[in-house]
Amino acid sequence: MPSDKGLSxxxxxxxxxxxxxxxxxxxxxxxxxxxxxxxxxxxxxxxxQYKLLFSQNQSEATKKEIYYSYLICHNDLCHASLDFxxxxxxxxxxxxxxxxNLCNMLAIILEEKRQKELNKDLMEQxxxxxxxxxxxxxxxxxxxxxxxxxLTRAQNFISNIIDSxxxxxxxxxxxxxxxxxNKRSENMTGLxxxxxxxxxxxxxxxxxxxxxxxxVSSIHSGRPYRKRKVILGGGAExxxxxxxxxxxxxxxxxxxxxxxxxxxxxxxxEEVVIQSDKMMxxxxxxxxxxxxxxxxxxxxxxxxxxxxxxxxxxxxxANQRVADSLGLSLDLVRQYMxxxxxxxxLDRIQESGKRTADIVYSMLxxxxxxxxxxxxxxxxxxVDKVLALAGSSFSFKNHLSIKDIRLTKxxxxxxxxxxxxxxxxxxxxxxxxxxxxxxxxxxQELCEEKDxxxxxxxxxxxxxxxxxxxxxRLEIHDNGPGMSEETRKRIFEPFYSTKPLGKGMGLGLxxxxxxxxxxxxGNMRVESSPEQGTKxxxxxxxxxxx
Amino acid sequence: xxxxxxxxxxxxxxxxxxGTHMCLVFTExxxxxxxxxxxxxxxxxxxxxxxxxxxxxxxxxxxxxxxxHDITYDDRKEKQDIFMSGASDVYxxxxxxxxxxxxxxxxxxxxxxxxxxxxxARVIGEMNPEIEKVKGGERLLEYESRVSLMLKxxxxxAICQYNANLFDGATIMEVLKVHPQMMVNGAVVENPFFxxxxxxxxxxxT
Numbered sequence: 048m049p050s051d052k053g054l055s056x057x058x059x060x061x062x063x064x065x066x067x068x069x070x071x072x073x074x075x076x077x078x079x080x081x082x083x084x085x086x087x088x089x090x091x092x093x094x095x096q097y098k099l100l101f102s103q104n105q106s107e108a109t110k111k112e113i114y115y116s117y118l119i120c121h122n123d124l125c126h127a128s129l130d131f132x133x134x135x136x137x138x139x140x141x142x143x144x145x146x147x148n149l150c151n152m153l154a155i156i157l158e159e160k161r162q163k164e165l166n167k168d169l170m171e172q173x174x175x176x177x178x179x180x181x182x183x184x185x186x187x188x189x190x191x192x193x194x195x196x197x198l199t200r201a202q203n204f205i206s207n208i209i210d211s212x213x214x215x216x217x218x219x220x221x222x223x224x225x226x227x228x229n230k231r232s233e234n235m236t237g238l239x240x241x242x243x244x245x246x247x248x249x250x251x252x253x254x255x256x257x258x259x260x261x262x263v264s265s266i267h268s269g270r271p272y273r274k275r276k277v278i279l280g281g282g283a284e285x286x287x288x289x290x291x292x293x294x295x296x297x298x299x300x301x302x303x304x305x306x307x308x309x310x311x312x313x314x315x316x317e318e319v320v321i322q323s324d325k326m327m328x329x330x331x332x333x334x335x336x337x338x339x340x341x342x343x344x345x346x347x348x349x350x351x352x353x354x355x356x357x358x359x360x361x362x363x364x365a366n367q368r369v370a371d372s373l374g375l376s377l378d379l380v381r382q383y384m385x386x387x388x389x390x391x392x393l394d395r396i397q398e399s400g401k402r403t404a405d406i407v408y409s410m411l412x413x414x415x416x417x418x419x420x421x422x423x424x425x426x427x428x429x430v431d432k433v434l435a436l437a438g439s440s441f442s443f444k445n446h447l448s449i450k451d452i453r454l455t456k457x458x459x460x461x462x463x464x465x466x467x468x469x470x471x472x473x474x475x476x477x478x479x480x481x482x483x484x485x486x487x488x489x490x491q492e493l494c495e496e497k498d499x500x501x502x503x504x505x506x507x508x509x510x511x512x513x514x515x516x517x518x519x520r521l522e523i524h525d526n527g528p529g530m531s532e533e534t535r536k537r538i539f540e541p542f543y544s545t546k547p548l549g550k551g552m553g554l555g556l557x558x559x560x561x562x563x564x565x566x567x568x569g570n571m572r573v574e575s576s577p578e579q580g581t582k583x584x585x586x587x588x589x590x591x592x593x
Numbered sequence: 594x595x596x597x598x599x600x601x602x603x604x605x606x607x608x609x610x611x612g613t614h615m616c617l618v619f620t621e622x623x624x625x626x627x628x629x630x631x632x633x634x635x636x637x638x639x640x641x642x643x644x645x646x647x648x649x650x651x652x653x654x655x656x657x658x659x660x661x662h663d664i665t666y667d668d669r670k671e672k673q674d675i676f677m678s679g680a681s682d683v684y685x686x687x688x689x690x691x692x693x694x695x696x697x698x699x700x701x702x703x704x705x706x707x708x709x710x711x712x713x714a715r716v717i718g719e720m721n722p723e724i725e726k727v728k729g730g731e732r733l734l735e736y737e738s739r740v741s742l743m744l745k746x747x748x749x750x751a752i753c754q755y756n757a758n759l760f761d762g763a764t765i766m767e768v769l770k771v772h773p774q775m776m777v778n779g780a781v782v783e784n785p786f787f788x789x790x791x792x793x794x795x796x797x798x799t
Binding site for chain 1: 618619620757758761762763765766767769775777778782784785786
């Protein structure tokens with residue numbers, strides 16, 4: 048219904064309703080199409096078109112100079128224009144203020160929508176970036192976890208390797224603070240890793256094993272340092288260590304790894320090999336010499352025997368016939384011989400020759416090797432027989448015998464038999480028992496003279512099986528005076544003896560060595576040091592003799 | 594025209610005459626669903642027979658909603674208090690939009706409601722943009738105008754939901770012209786764009 052001013056309340060209501068509805072429409076195109084369609088009902092209007100401008104410059108939009116064109120602008124930003132095709136201006140013009148008001152409101156709504164869209168775009172972009180970053184982080188975390196897991200596995204693997212190595216392995220920094228401590232280190236020192244790590248090396252490791260100055264020097268020079276055969280303890284229990292310092296360079300940190308290897312067995316084996324080589328060489332030489340000496344010696348002894356016969360036996364026809372032809376009295380010749388001790392000299396030549404022959408015979412045994420007499424024997428039986436024989440045969444100064452010492456036998460049960468020459472093995476054992484008894488009794492006498500506390504002679508005899516190497520092991524351990532390192536190294540050499548001249552030829556242990564090592568393909572060694580007793584170790588193989 | 598009596602829509606405090614034909618333009622689905630649920634709940638409470646055509650609100654969803662108000666959906670469905678169906682299934686049978694068939698359904702629903710003794714009938718339905726593609730879709734405004742005409746004699750309270758995100762502004766404006774009432778800012782208003790069906794049909798329908 049038209050008002051006094053020519054305005055229709057219905058049209059005013061329509062414009063007002065549009066203002067209420069447009070806020071609920073989703074976007075500029077929807078809003079403008081809704082409004083332009085609605086404004087066609089304004090009196091005088093033939094058609095209404097809209098354009099979305101999105102111009103930053105209001106003045107440019109107005110340059111179009113379209114008649115009854117209304118720009119929908121918020122501040123300097125124009126969102127759209129409404130272009131009216133008006134055929135009855137007088138009917139249209141009264142509604143212009145309402146239309147302008149609608150345009151102002153549209154400007155605000157469109158700006159809000161634009162801001163919302165911008166915010167929505169920004170939020171979407173932000174959301175996408177957050178999601179991408181989240182995915183990246185998840186990937187990164189996954190990769191890091193994987194890497195960490197791999198690292199842990201590798202560390203455990205390396206730790207296991209380091210712990211299972213048969214070496215003491217210690218890591219230190221340049222200040223000498225322990226950074227690594229493996230299982231062997233724990234076993235050697237009795238100190239757990241958590242107690243050793245972070246402490247100074249000198250607090251956790253025996254000082255005899257390392258030289259801090261050398262470690263620092265090695266770290267700074269970058270050159271490895273090796274120290275061999277450090278001896279710990281003494282006597283038969285002496286141990287050997289090989290210590291190596293490896294400098295490490297890790298970026299800015301200078302560290303070192305100290306590797307300590309127990310080379311006691313290796314050193315012993317090296318000694319055995321050296322001893323064996325030396326003994327084989329000496330044995331060969333001795334046997335060769337004996338063989339060369341044997342023939343002239345036989346000639347000498349035979350000649351000396353003939354000479355004795357011709358000078359002593361007066362009844363021999365040949366002697367009588369030659370004396371008669373020369374007009375000599377055999378009785379006077381014999382008196383001369385006796386007065387000049389020539390006959391005694393001949394006896395001494397024969398005695399010396401016999402003794403020399405014994406030596407030569409012994410020396411020839413170095414080369415005498417035969418398996419014909421090898422039979423299966425229980426080593427414990429052989430040893431027990433020797434001990435029984437020693438009890439009845441040997442008597443030393445002051446009538447001492449094996450019955451006067453403490454004897455401990457530690458025989459492993461159910462030992463297999465070995466193939467051996469019974470007589471030769473008994474010869475070896477008897478020789479060791481006899482030597483041991485002699486030295487212990489002499490040592491006992493010495494201790495009594497010098498008032499040294501001595502618990503008295505004792506033997507410990509152990510027989511066991513080395514299952515891994517398939518050897519039977521015989522240990523004869525006395526608590527006598529022991530021997531120096533020099534003596535220990537030469538004890539098996541032919542003609543080497545610690546006894547006074549004339550008390551022994553120095554061949555007993557050499558022959559024993561050859562019987563065990565050469566004839567029976569076993570090995571024999573001695574562990575001893577002064578005042579620590581002596582232990583002979585004989586190992587005989589269980590396999591067949593060929 | 595029947596004697597008017599007022600009814601509650603559920604989603605507004607205002608009461609409207611039974612037989613109101615209202616357009617509800619929405620942009621958020623929760624707004625649509627909220628109005629639909631409250632409209633149906635309100636009808637069940639005041640014993641009006643209700644029908645709902647929606648592609649987006651299922652029977653399960655409604656069952657759950659009504660149970661929160663101590664109403665058992667299946668019992669009420671059994672009693673024919675409520676009827677739900679997909680909008681496309683109802684509007685676009687055989688991929689065709691047929692205003693005559695739809696008006697026949699509405700007429701039948703009204704008559705049946707009356708015969709069963711209900712105080713009134715109400716219908717809520719959402720229109721889908723599928724209408725612009727199916728055969729007969731161009732007759733949407735004719736249909737809406739004829740609904741307005743029919744409701745004058747056979748008052749069924751009808752709410753038509755239109756998604757502003759799926760229809761352009763011009764279409765929304767045209768739709769407003771065939772609905773006598775509409776919701777603006779939560780209030781039911783007389784639609785100043787409304788064209789009486791007699792005028793609309795005579796000018797726009799050949």
